[in-house]
Amino acid sequence: MSEKTGLESSRTAKITQRVKRLVSGRSFLGRYWFVYALVLPAVLYRLFWTLWPLLQTTYLSFTDSNFIYGTSQFIGIQNYVDLLSDDQFLNSISFTLIYSASVVVGTLVAGMIIALLLNRIVVGKSLGRTVLLIPWVIPFVLAGIVWRIMGSNIGSPINDVLLRLGVIDQGVAWLAESIPAQIIVIVASIWKYTPFAALLLLAGLGTVPQELLEAAQLDGANAWQRFRHVTLPLITPVILVVLVFQTMDALRAFDIIYGLTKGGPGDSTQVLSYYAYQSMFYYGKSGYGSAQAIVMLVLTIAISGTLAALLYRRTSTEE
Amino acid sequence: MILRKTVRRASLYLGFLVFLLIALFPFYWMVATSFKSPNEILSTPPTYIPGDLSLRTFSELFLRRNFGAYMINSIVVTCFSTVFAVTISAFAAYGFARFRFPGRGLLMGTVVISAMLPFITVLGPTYLIVEGLGLLDTKLGLILVFIGGGIPLAIWFLYVFYQTIPVELEEAAMVDGANRIQAFLRVTLPLSAPGLAASTLLLLIWFWNEFIFALVLTLSPQSKTLTVGLTEIPGLWDIPYDYMSAGGTVAALPVILLVIFFQRYIIKGIVAGAVKE
Numbered sequence: 001m002s003e004k005t006g007l008e009s010s011r012t013a014k015i016t017q018r019v020k021r022l023v024s025g026r027s028f029l030g031r032y033w034f035v036y037a038l039v040l041p042a043v044l045y046r047l048f049w050t051l052w053p054l055l056q057t058t059y060l061s062f063t064d065s066n067f068i069y070g071t072s073q074f075i076g077i078q079n080y081v082d083l084l085s086d087d088q089f090l091n092s093i094s095f096t097l098i099y100s101a102s103v104v105v106g107t108l109v110a111g112m113i114i115a116l117l118l119n120r121i122v123v124g125k126s127l128g129r130t131v132l133l134i135p136w137v138i139p140f141v142l143a144g145i146v147w148r149i150m151g152s153n154i155g156s157p158i159n160d161v162l163l164r165l166g167v168i169d170q171g172v173a174w175l176a177e178s179i180p181a182q183i184i185v186i187v188a189s190i191w192k193y194t195p196f197a198a199l200l201l202l203a204g205l206g207t208v209p210q211e212l213l214e215a216a217q218l219d220g221a222n223a224w225q226r227f228r229h230v231t232l233p234l235i236t237p238v239i240l241v242v243l244v245f246q247t248m249d250a251l252r253a254f255d256i257i258y259g260l261t262k263g264g265p266g267d268s269t270q271v272l273s274y275y276a277y278q279s280m281f282y283y284g285k286s287g288y289g290s291a292q293a294i295v296m297l298v299l300t301i302a303i304s305g306t307l308a309a310l311l312y313r314r315t316s317t318e319e
Numbered sequence: 320m321i322l323r324k325t326v327r328r329a330s331l332y333l334g335f336l337v338f339l340l341i342a343l344f345p346f347y348w349m350v351a352t353s354f355k356s357p358n359e360i361l362s363t364p365p366t367y368i369p370g371d372l373s374l375r376t377f378s379e380l381f382l383r384r385n386f387g388a389y390m391i392n393s394i395v396v397t398c399f400s401t402v403f404a405v406t407i408s409a410f411a412a413y414g415f416a417r418f419r420f421p422g423r424g425l426l427m428g429t430v431v432i433s434a435m436l437p438f439i440t441v442l443g444p445t446y447l448i449v450e451g452l453g454l455l456d457t458k459l460g461l462i463l464v465f466i467g468g469g470i471p472l473a474i475w476f477l478y479v480f481y482q483t484i485p486v487e488l489e490e491a492a493m494v495d496g497a498n499r500i501q502a503f504l505r506v507t508l509p510l511s512a513p514g515l516a517a518s519t520l521l522l523l524i525w526f527w528n529e530f531i532f533a534l535v536l537t538l539s540p541q542s543k544t545l546t547v548g549l550t551e552i553p554g555l556w557d558i559p560y561d562y563m564s565a566g567g568t569v570a571a572l573p574v575i576l577l578v579i580f581f582q583r584y585i586i587k588g589i590v591a592g593a594v595k596e
Contacts, residue, residue, distance in 0.1 A: 038414030049467030053444035
């Protein structure tokens, strides 16, 4: 009912507007030049550095363009066909997926634990927030270097702690073997990403009404039940935002891997953006690298789009 | 009952300590390593408090490894990019927040979606454009690219922020005889100072930390930034952990100071920018 009148009134408003415009006799440009002058410089500047390069990358992906030789010839979908039989490419896709899934799940879990912890404590809350911001604020490439120093072959504090705890009985060469290198890349990324998730989740927890939790407690709900049935549903929207952001970020990870392993040892920690970068700027094969970039774009849209859609449906049915 | 409560509280703070340790230790380890002698770095078990506090690595970096130049480049590029990106975005965000006009949704949507584009899809042609402009290996080239990179974030933050400022204030000013531009400059702009400050801080941090475009677009100490210089310390065969640590400390210090001084603005910015959607 109210919706209908709303529609009607907006329609009347539109008509009045149109009549006013006719009466005042001002042209389109006369009416809007001011706002376009405000908006367009930034928007067009942005498009110049994104839309235009994106179109160019798409075109390059159908050529054998080479940054070193400066050649470029149209070769249709040959690059994409080649990618299908390129082991290095297929490996980098599979590691990108494993990496992203582990990092996103790890970040959400760690972020949630830290948010709950900081939400509960009284003393040190502000200290906790400042400390969170330190891994958040340092450059991603530096986070990679920090963990490279942590995982040095000799004198690694990780090994020292694990040895003392009895988890391992001899030092691990973290950056010289495939599996340890993959583990340290994932751990370093979780360390770097968690603060962002924790800060958002902490803000989300702040919006959960205290009365609801107290009421649940009076009804005899234990801590886990209160979390599961009161807190969790209320902060689901925040969790979803974190999930989508983190997924997009993890899929395009580059800096941290460059700082930590440069894709090695071998190709064991090579992610898609690293391989594409290498193809373009190390081997000069800009056509081939562009094809990889386009595959990555499609993959990113597919994954984060599906996530966003699924989650959007879930939140709207739960409400 | 009281015992249980005490145990619970103790375990809570124990958890808090573990969190502090994990969050801070890697960074602490780097700072500690930057002071150690080459011999101490290789000692097993490692020493957790550096036995010597020499600054030799820092002076070596600045005197022989171009870190002075990298630092100046980082400062110049970061400051110029931030000023221009915030200014141009402030106008656009104001337009989006205050006016209804044809194409508003489309333009705003394009800007926001463009922020989600994986950088690798624009990296190659960006290089070609900068090369075409003759700006490879210049700070100006980097600044031009960075401004484009910062626009969506700045527009979004300021857009969210302008919406919290009541239009009525501007209208009141206009009733009192101010024109649109005066109303914006005298009323809205001063009120949006906290929003401008938050987006300025976030962009300063972002540009300071930027790596991939700087890596591709710079070639020599005349334009290389700290993040790029940092990755060039380890050689092919020798991995000087002490220099890497010192370089990392130098690169991290400015942004960590920002965080310590402006914690509240920054957290507000992070949260507002993400959750508003």
